[in-house]
Amino acid sequence: VDLRFWLTRCLPVGVCHATTLALGNAQYLFMGIASIQFLKSFTPIVTACVTFALMRRKESNKSIVALMVLCIATSAAARGDVGISALGLCLAMGGSIAEAVRLVMTDFLLSGIKMQVLESMYYLAPAGALCLFILGAIKEGPQIIAAGDLAKIGEHPLMFVAAASLGVGVQLLTTAVIKATSATHLKVLSQVRNTIPVFYGVLIYGEMITANTLMAYLASLAAFASYTYLKTLPKSNTQPQCFENFLPGYTPRKDESSQENVALK
Numbered sequence: 001v002d003l004r005f006w007l008t009r010c011l012p013v014g015v016c017h018a019t020t021l022a023l024g025n026a027q028y029l030f031m032g033i034a035s036i037q038f039l040k041s042f043t044p045i046v047t048a049c050v051t052f053a054l055m056r057r058k059e060s061n062k063s064i065v066a067l068m069v070l071c072i073a074t075s076a077a078a079r080g081d082v083g084i085s086a087l088g089l090c091l092a093m094g095g096s097i098a099e100a101v102r103l104v105m106t107d108f109l110l111s112g113i114k115m116q117v118l119e120s121m122y123y124l125a126p127a128g129a130l131c132l133f134i135l136g137a138i139k140e141g142p143q144i145i146a147a148g149d150l151a152k153i154g155e156h157p158l159m160f161v162a163a164a165s166l167g168v169g170v171q172l173l174t175t176a177v178i179k180a181t182s183a184t185h186l187k188v189l190s191q192v193r194n195t196i197p198v199f200y201g202v203l204i205y206g207e208m209i210t211a212n213t214l215m216a217y218l219a220s221l222a223a224f225a226s227y228t229y230l231k232t233l234p235k236s237n238t239q240p241q242c243f244e245n246f247l248p249g250y251t252p253r254k255d256e257s258s259q260e261n262v263a264l265k
Helices: 003-029 033-040 043-055 061-077 086-112 117-139 141-147 151-155 157-180 183-193 195-205 211-232
Strands: 250-252 262-264
Touching: 003 086, 003 117, 033 086, 043 061, 043 086, 043 183, 061 183, 061 211, 086 117, 086 157, 086 183, 117 141, 117 157, 151 157, 157 183, 183 211
Parallel strands: none
Antiparallel strands: 250 262
């Protein structure tokens, strides 16, 4: 990995990561939690579209149906008191697209160039940290220094270390899931993850949910099971060409019959 490779392949992932976090946090200033969760429920479809656009990795018709059912069921369960503003919608769309591009490019580095999980973090983490530091220093740095909030890091070191450690763990697990499956599968898992605390609260703490919400969650779990099963089925031997305008010089891998990967010549 030379400087040119880092600037053209790793730094864009860091830029997309910083953009995702910035736009994702900004949404809470203009929309409620129900609105944000409603819009996030459609991220698997956005990720699948970006994956096809950049890597020519096409989902089967049955997988597309499962994705649509999953997204619609999740949005129905999270609809709540949805009040979506125009600016909030733009922030949500920008954050979803940036997140999808980041995941797809990470997927490409792991599957196409065969980077290991820790190796990819070695190159990707500094890129994301650099972008976030520059953005934070420009946008919020003067206010933090003027308010003396930097002293809070020294006052609560264990809390900041714990938060940072959990962040590293999440990034490692995210990268490992992408390497084992795909970027789209990761976003599908993230939707199903939201249903676990709900059922835990119902079964353990006796919390009440409406029948419509329960049916929506059950439908999302059924769609997830269907999507996961479809991804285990053998793929066709037909290898689609990669998106040469975005990834010049790359061709499909010859050592696998799956249409899911591309590799460096």
